[in-house]
Amino acid sequence: MGIWDWALEAYGRPGVPEACLALQDGHGQNTCLLLWAVWAEARDPALLVRAAGLARAWESAAVGPLRAVRRGLKAPVADIADAARERLREDVKAVELHAERVLLEALADLGGRFGGAPALPALEAASAAWGRTAPRQALAALAAALE
Template sequence: MSLWGWTLEAYARPGVAEACLALQDDHGQNTSFLLWAVWAEGADEAALRDAALAGRAWDDQVLKPIRAVRRTLKAAFPKVDDGAREALREDVKAAELRAERVLMETFEALSDHRRGGRPALAALQAASRAWGSPAPDDALARLAGALG
């Protein structure tokens, strides 16, 4: 199964979305990178390093700005029609999702479909370290548990 297909199924599981958003918002992690690491069963260190480098650049230059616009559009703007604002927010949300998919396709290509054989928590810990400032083990364990 492709990474994108696996991610859509995984994200629909109870608790996965919440655990991912907490890791993203509270601990500065990239959920696409974390989910890729689990899918790749803990890709080797070189693949983790390459993916983290590509992911951080994409996150900083593409995903974070799009996400900021989407979040800004959540609140009403004086004199701007709410329906038009919400419609634009949905367009931006679709662009954010497409940007995440492009990133995941990049990760999938970097892993070359190799599997590292690590369990989910170990894969998440390795990915979190590779991303930069590691997230707390309990936050990673929540995601690993939700992923099953």
């Protein structure tokens, strides 16, 4: 199964969206990197450093700015119709999702293997490579939801 289809299926599992958002917003993690690490069973330090660098660059260039715009459009803006603002917000959300897909597919092109190893070691390794290690409990919550 390709990474995008896997990620969509995984994100649809109970607890996964909440765990991903907690890791992203509460602990500064890149959820695409985390999900890729589980999918690829990535634990090789060199591969993880390379993947984290790619994720960091794309987060800075595309995903982060798009997320900021989407979140900025959540609140009403004087003299802008709410329906128009919400339509634009939904358009930006779709582009943000596309940017995440681009990142996941680029990460998948780096390598790794897919075979069902436990998620927690891959999440811990990816979090460490990201440089802002998340608490084990938060990573374990995502691992449990993915398994």
